[in-house]
Amino acid sequence: MKHLLSISDLDRAEIEDLLTLAAEFSSVLERDIPKVPTLRGRTIATVFFEASTRTRLSFERAAKALSADVMSFAPGTSSVTKGESLKDTVLTLEATGADLFVVRHESVGAAARVAGWVNGPVINGGDGAHQHPTQALLDALTLRQRFGKLDGLKVGIVGDIANSRVARSNIDAFTKLGAQVELIAPSPLLPVDLSAFPVTVSGSLEDSLPHLDVVYLLRVQIERGSGPILPSLAEYGLRFGMNRQRLQMLPADAVVMHPGPINRGVEITADVADDPRSLVLDQVQNGVSTRMAVIFRLLGAS
Amino acid sequence: MPEPTRLLSADDVRRALTRIAHEICEHHSGVSNLVLIGIQTRGVPLAESISEAIADIEHEKVFVGSLDIGLYRDDLASRPTPRLGRTLMPVDLNGRNVVLVDDVLFTGRTIRAALDALSDLGRPAAVELAVLVDRGHRQLPIRADYVGKNLPTSIDQRVTVRVEAIDGENGVWVGS
Amino acid sequence: MNSELAIRNGTVLTADGVAEIDLFVKDGRIASIGGDHDSHTTIDANGAWVGPGLVDLHCHLREPGEEWKEDIASGSAAAAAGGFTALVAMPNTKPAIDSGHLACFITERGRQVGLCQIATAGAITMARDGKALSHLDELWEAGVRIFTDDGASVADAGLLRLAMEYLAERGAVVAQHAEDQGLSLGGQMHEGAISSLLGLRGIPALAEELVVARDLALARLTGVRYHVQHISSRGTLDLISDARAQGLPVTSEVTPHHLAFDDERVMALDPAFKMYPPLRAASDREALVAGLSDGSIDVVATDHAPHAPFETEVTFAEAPRGVIGLESAASAVMTACSLPIETFFARMSISPAQIAQLENQGRRVATGILANLVVFDPERTWTPDRFRSRSENSPFRGEALRGMVLATIYEGRVTHSLVKS
């Protein structure tokens, strides 16, 4: 593995190797000294052209737990607002000493493009509506911790599938690990052509709930790119939001997930978010150990 | 390439581990504060064996832990796709007497990494080192407290330790 | 006779059919077909095709305003290398070609460079902003015969109707870049399985078809000669074929890249595969290839759209639309469609010259006509890697192509040759 750009670059064995490694790093994070000297002297650059404090902090925490140094690059704090290009930015960071790049960008394929420009490994921290592979890995780890394995799990992914990189990478990761995925969304929020996706589709959350092991709620944005995609957030919440009443419709041991940050009261009501069946905080914790595993794999094998 | 020469038989290994167990018991009056920590991977079954031998002598179980030093190595970049073993500590290490157990003592770099790893896990009262084979050629100021067998080797020779739990047999071989 | 140039051993598209015969050029004109004469320069065609120089109905030369991408000199050099003797430049320069003196500037610059004939299309609306008609009469007087706001559709049906009525009187062609802005908004590629997989916003074929359907109704109303630029979908082709069957004077063009590639090629997200209209599904590509072969599509036009490296060294979504094509067009068309000699010259020279009303272009070889010629070997293979264009955004870089331009002759002068002696 030279880069981590898309879940499609990984086979089942490689995903499982990363999850096993991530579980090992989870135990490192539980120690009194949650830090190992593995990557002392190495520098990781986080290049976030699209604001995301949560994901950036998670990567930086992972890097620091491995004793790597971190260079953080984000618009607003840098010359990118003055029109510096992505290419110039990463070449400058590499010349400054970056060994690995975490790239988030609103454009599909941005991380892959960077991988063609720099010598070091690149982790895709999210590229447009395309891929967010570390999110998929941390979600798979969370499910593996809860259920032991993903084989045979029925996962419903709810929301704006069409514009979601989380959906695209999670569909690929979950199905590779043996789960069955159902997409639950109104048709304008589904990709136009689903022929390349190994999924079933449902237009009704309530119809799907009784046969799901996992309800995975995507974050909803009322506007993206060029104009509104939803009539209103309130209407969306009524049809596709997860509330106490709908939680009762799930099988007893089913769980609820969300990649965060949550629009409370839209995708998920506050009491559901805080319910023991919500794995939202496990997801956040596993984010750090999963990213440690990915960074370790990419920089450990140079 | 010539066949490697078998230097220690299964019986030799068993006797060496029993002797180490006796020495550990002699050195420590009582084993209740003792923890044996095997270094992944072959140090772990060796530590188990020593623990059993101590139990035969002292009629008391000694805690056994496992330590993977993959995250503490100084040669990470030169090794393709490193694998990590489990690190499991059965008890809090603070104030304990720790005996690190490994199969072969060579340059000392593994032990250096193990000491670093250990210090991140807690603050033992004392740390000692037990090895099945000491083959010399130290590159760091490190020595073993308990040695099963001193084996003078040349630096380019290969010393192979096989243990029952992993390799299906016990023994030590030297090849060139 | 002492000729300036002899083209020997060619398979020649003459006014009387295809013949293996030698040609002789004197004073810029075809002086003799057959016979044997002395010549100053000789081109050995060695069995390759010899026919009228290629004519591109659709290219972007970027002058004035964006000369870092291309200018009339570099664009003319690229055209000569690609076998072209005439180009119709699109009017989306900065400023747009919306008045007579700007059109004169383009053709005059072309004459100064002297590597091929440079004609220009004129904008339909002032500054191509879709609000008010440009100086249509002035442009006509300056020699403009094709009118388009290429780069965008004329969205306002009332305004387009008005333009069509004026231009129908003149006998000019209204050409449309068919793109419904609402349906294509934010779109990056063909809307389909690949765009869904990549998470790129799609541009449905309907964005093109809707505009063509409306325009055909307006063309019926006004009687104008209507030309659809760079068609990309089977549906558009069907609309055009139906209209032609009803006798409407409708023509269309297809680009080499739409004949060669489908949306699968976008998977790698190389900006050299980003253009409007986007590369569509395999079934669309097959329909276009068939349509070009059977004549449902009249013309191959390059839509040569240079962008400098610094503009394309960005992500796919950020990259500008358009790719270069002049130097690879003939080869790409042969590779994708394997046209026979008559069809090849019909689509790449004769029909575009007729639509653009270029009287000295696209003529079968005959004694006395201006010597605008290309020597094209339909079998020779090559792989484009360097370009005379100022830009290098080619989807054909590294593609093995069949068919190669060996020489180009413009008004009797050799403007490009691999085989001169």
Ligand SMILES: [Zn+2]
């Ligand atoms: Zn156009």
